[in-house]
Amino acid sequence: MHTTARLRRVILWPFQGAGRPVAFLATGALIQLAALVVMALPWIFLVPETWAATLLAVLVPLAALVSAGPSLTEAQRGRFRARLGVHIPSPYEGSRPSLPEWLRSPAARRQLGYHLLFGPLLALAAVFVLLMWAASAVAASIYVWIWLVPPESRLGQVGYTVLAAYITVAGIALLCAASWLSRALARLDTRTATLRLGPSREEQLARRVEDLAESRAGLVDTVDAERRRIERDLHDGAQQRLVSLAVNLGLAKATLGDLPEDARRVIDEAHREAKEAMEELNDLVRGLHPAVLEDRGLDAAISGIAARAPLPVGVTVNLPSRPAPAVEAVAYFTVSEALTNVVKHAQASRAEVTVECLGATLVLVVSDDGVGGAEPVGGTGLAGLAKRVASVDGRLSVDSPVGGPTVLTVELPCVP
Amino acid sequence: MRAVIAEDSVLLRIGVVKVLEMAGFEVAAEVADAEALLAAVEEHRPAIAVVDVRMPPGFTDEGVRAALVIRQQWPGTAVLLLSQYVEERYAADLLSAHTSGIGYLLKQRVADVEEFADSLRQVAKGGTVLDPQVVSQLLVRxxxxxxxxxxxxxxxxxxxxxxxxxxxxxxxxxxxxxxxxxxxxxxxxxxxxxxxxxxxxxxxxxxxxxxxxx
Missing domain, CATH: 1.10.10.10 (Winged helix-like DNA-binding domain superfamily/Winged helix DNA-binding domain)
Structure with a gap:
């Protein structure tokens, strides 16, 4: 049992995986045959005698084939999928274009190149390989044929068994060759078709970039929306509860005049803690997604940051309309982070924030009169900021010579 | 002195009502949106209306607009606006129309019960009270x-x-x-x-x- 299985494997080894390519090549040949029939159609019914008639007899079927180009492409893609399990991506973005549109596209030239030139050549090779299969199969089984032929009609009487042995061996060798050739030809066809029937490399890259840009924008928006949701939840829930708690403790402190000193101290402490917790929660919520940004836009939100900064900050915001929420959020957090850096490191006496829209670019500049020397890559704050800016296709640059001043410029896309 | 309060967050409303009562006000009406607020002011003619800036249905500046209407139509009613965050334009809008009986405080100030009670009394008397943050934000400009x-x-x-x-x-x-x-x-x-x-x-x-x- 074990040995027969092994023997079968050894015998079948040259033909392993040849079945699908053969079926594939046969269908390819059939499609090309159909095209050939179309081309030959006029010639079957008449033999054109004038030049004009000849030209017409060639051009009309050619035009028919060209206009059937998109359908042929679909048929071929179907063939690769069904016979080889190879997916050739659609050469079009979205739906199939109309015929005139298709004819003008570079994709049409590539596809017609396959249908009219490479396809027929490959089909010719396929026919050759299929014939080779048939011939080698006959040769390998020559003894069967000899046995089938009645003895009195056999051609040579002498030495035919020796000759037949040679023919059998040659047939087996040819079978192996045919198997190998089928696979090679299928590979060649696949490569050609992928290049000619699918999108070109540039188109693929362009599509990929488009997809990536879209998915990234979606991701950024999702993160933004999620932050806003958390902000709202905190605002409607924990924040209100804390205010209520602090109010009650404040009331207790104010109204319960005759408490023992210890109790009063405890209430005092609790009141202060509650207020501090409220402050911390406010800061946290602002860090997530400030409500003022969503409600009132950048101008109001940046003024808020400036007002909370412990140094004088001038704010000039000049925007004709509100940018996309994701861009607004990035601009807001840029200013927030930049001013935090100014306070921490710059030893500045004042800072200036300007936001304006130049064409389709929102230009945000945060400058200070501090000591300079800010490292664009060294500080984790700046690096994080640069990443955030890049997430919406923006650019961040820092000009900070030692001795100051520091100017941080951020450019963000801003579709008016 | 009578007071009305317009605040859509129930918890905060309860808190403010308590402080109002502590400060000696009689709370005539508690409402949750601007329309009900105007009706309540019309009906009760309170000395002060405590109004949340953001209220249903739009959750934008309903409170500010209601405050302007109140100060215009019922000059005897002072308005104290409460806001989650500072929007200096609201303060500017309010103050350029009226210079008395106006207050603008952050919601978190309610927790400083005694100071808040003081602010309530001052505004009801026709004074002007602005949150320190509003002030510093106006300075930025x-x-x-x-x-x-x-x-x-x-x-x-x-x-x-x-x-x-x-x-x-x-x-x-x-x-x-x-x-x-x-x-x-x-x-x-x-x-x-x-x-x-x-x-x-x-x-x-x-x-x-x-x-x-x-």
Whole structure:
């Protein structure tokens, strides 16, 4: 049992995986045959005698084939999928274009190149390989044929068994060759078709970039929306509860005049803690997604940051309309982070924030009169900021010579 | 004195009602949106309306618009606006239309019960109370003007004035004597070229100039 299985494997080894390519090549040949029939159609019914008639007899079927180009492409893609399990991506973005549109596209030239030139050549090779299969199969089984032929009609009487042995061996060798050739030809066809029937490399890259840009924008928006949701939840829930708690403790402190000193101290402490917790929660919520940004836009939100900064900050915001929420959020957090850096490191006496829209670019500049020397890559704050800016296709640059001043410029896309 | 309150967050509303009662107000109506607020003011003619800026249905500036209507139609009703965050344009809008009986505080100030009760009484009496954060945010917008002539100390005093503090309150805050505060205020009034009318009104004018609304 074990040995027969092994023997079968050894015998079948040259033909392993040849079945699908053969079926594939046969269908390819059939499609090309159909095209050939179309081309030959006029010639079957008449033999054109004038030049004009000849030209017409060639051009009309050619035009028919060209206009059937998109359908042929679909048929071929179907063939690769069904016979080889190879997916050739659609050469079009979205739906199939109309015929005139298709004819003008570079994709049409590539596809017609396959249908009219490479396809027929490959089909010719396929026919050759299929014939080779048939011939080698006959040769390998020559003894069967000899046995089938009645003895009195056999051609040579002498030495035919020796000759037949040679023919059998040659047939087996040819079978192996045919198997190998089928696979090679299928590979060649696949490569050609992928290049000619699918999108070109540039188109693929362009599509990929488009997809990536879209998915990234979606991701950024999702993160933004999620932050806003958390902000709202905190605002409607924990924040209100804390205010209520602090109010009650404040009331207790104010109204319960005759408490023992210890109790009063405890209430005092609790009141202060509650207020501090409220402050911390406010800061946290602002860090997530400030409500003022969503409600009132950048101008109001940046003024808020400036007002909370412990140094004088001038704010000039000049925007004709509100940018996309994701861009607004990035601009807001840029200013927030930049001013935090100014306070921490710059030893500045004042800072200036300007936001304006130049064409389709929102230009945000945060400058200070501090000591300079800010490292664009060294500080984790700046690096994080640069990443955030890049997430919406923006650019961040820092000009900070030692001795100051520091100017941080951020450019963000801003579709008016 | 009667009061009405318009606040859509139930918890905060309960808190504010308690503080109002502690401050000696009788709460005539508790409502949750601007329309109901106007109806309540019409009906009860309260001394003060405590109003949330963001209310249903739009959750934008319903409270501010209602406040302007109230101050216009029922001058006897003062308005104290409560807001989650500072929007200095609201304050400017309010103050450029009316200079008395107006307050604008962050919601978190409610927790400082006694100060908040003080603010309520002041506004009900026709005073003006602004949150320190509103004040500092309005300052951000000022670029060059007579205010630059003020010394940092005078500026501090003016900020506290804008916050509705009395001379005694300012003195306590800055840990100086009341006479020193009075001296600072005189100097401020002189530097701001304010006409010599009665003292309280000059104070208000100084604050308004400070806030850039006049």
């Amino acid at each position: 000022r670029h060059s003007d007579p205010l630059d002539r003020l010394t940092p100390r005078e500026r501090e005093v003016l900020e506290l004035m804008a916050g509705g503090r009395s001379n005694a309150g300012i003195a306590a805050q800055l840990v100086v004597s009341e006479s020193a505060v009075a001296k600072h205020i005189n100097s401020i009034l002189a530097k701001l070229d304010l006409p010599k009318t009665d003292a309280d009104h000059r104070r208000v004018l100084a604050v308004l100039r400070f806030l850039g609304v006049t």
